[in-house]
Amino acid sequence: MDDPMKRLLQRLIRRIPSQMLKITLDKWGRLTAAQQRSMDFTQPKRVLTEKLLSICEENEWTVKHVTELEMIYIMDNPNQGMWNALQLMDPEDDSPSVNLMQFKEQFKSHLGEIVRHVSVKMKKHTDEAIWIRIAWGDGFSRSNHLKPTYVVHQLQTPYVFVTSLTSKQKPLLSQALILATRYQNIKDANLSGQKLTAIRDLLMRQYQQVFPNKYHSPLTEKTQTVLNTQIEREQAESAANRCQMACEAFGDGMLPQLQSAVYKLETKFRDPANKTMTEREEPFRCVVKFASTNLLESLRQCASSGVASTPVTPLLSSIPLKGKNYFVVTDNGPGSSQK
């Protein structure tokens, strides 16, 4: 039993919370029935780690087995770490017909050509998304399994989600991806968040959308809490209008949980009271960051309560519309930049 494997297993057990440990181990299925019975999950982590290390010796597990366990855990709990979205551009003619086997072979072989000592593990999730775990090495050292990159891609969609990818590894991954998916280019989608499910739902629009309609009576009924004839809201109609416009901009029901939105301003300073700043030629560089536990929900509340003016400004409504949370605003209008 080698040291890197021990370290990896220790780190992994430390990372998995106690409640999830039994479920994850059962799903993995590599413990015999006797070993499963011998594990007492009420004991502290330290004791469990030692027990697992001894079982590991018995069963002669390798790094490969432990990475399997890690992958199972991450696939079931994807909402941790920081995920970034990438978008594939300019598909070739045969890109819609790339199937799973083809993608797997092509990706592995291309990445293997570009990087020496890379360890790639691919798995298909129940929702048809392909999960890839990459442990990077280079010409001089073996793959480092302690800092793997996870990549999630759904075939036939142009989106790829990555976590723990350094700037050095990015071009290598991008190259392998565009060759395997038969696209010509890949760019940053300017969307990042802690929850993979949230950014995926935002990009694929998997939340309840509201479309403009002439008779929005269902919404006005929702705003009336109790049908008490002695209490009446004077401005119920304008409140319903605001609510409707807020929902049109951001959606209805549960919204994908984004944590932040960043606006990089490169516009000229405009304030009639401050002449020295306004006279400057260069744009006034400034970064505005909105942060919240559920950013889209807070923005929708701002709009429906009247704090933000309605109709919702395109600066805010572009977040769900374009599926981005990093914007560069210039004097010509809001746009997005290539990072």
Next chain:
Amino acid sequence: MSLLKPFSKLPGLNTASILLVESEEQFQQSLADALVEETAVSVYVRLAKSLPLPKENEESRPRLDLVVFIINLTSELSFHSAVASLKHLDPGYFLGKVCFMVTNARTASVPTERLDAVRKLVASLHCPLIFAEDQTPDGVTNATERLLTILKVAAGLVPMATALYLSNLTRCTVPPDIDQPSFD
């Protein structure tokens, strides 16, 4: 500009109508639920975010006996919204039919200047100023009781007491040294 007039409609029998104006539209809902539970008098509550009120409701609106402006001291917007709404009220209301209610006065993050500004405004209008606590049911009950006392007088349901008389007794005053720095 259409002003809200106090005596342009006839009163109802044993009824009192109150208008709660609040920019956040939060406290007014719990106050309204508590106000309508009053049994001695039928209380009709109207809720608004700001004045002027929409013209469409002009016909169905009862005669408003008391207008209450609810100001949340933690928000500057709340104060400005209330000040802007004052312009749409007929001066006849300020003879005892307007009341100001302030929440979150004990919060540490509130700048003292804001409370001083509210007090100066309310004192200049000769209206009563009530401090309320909106987070607990007890606070809501207390605020409701105080509002009902003023409402019953303003609706003319208390013999020997008029709104103008009561407002003279209860109106907000500012101490002459309000602009001096305090020793906190």
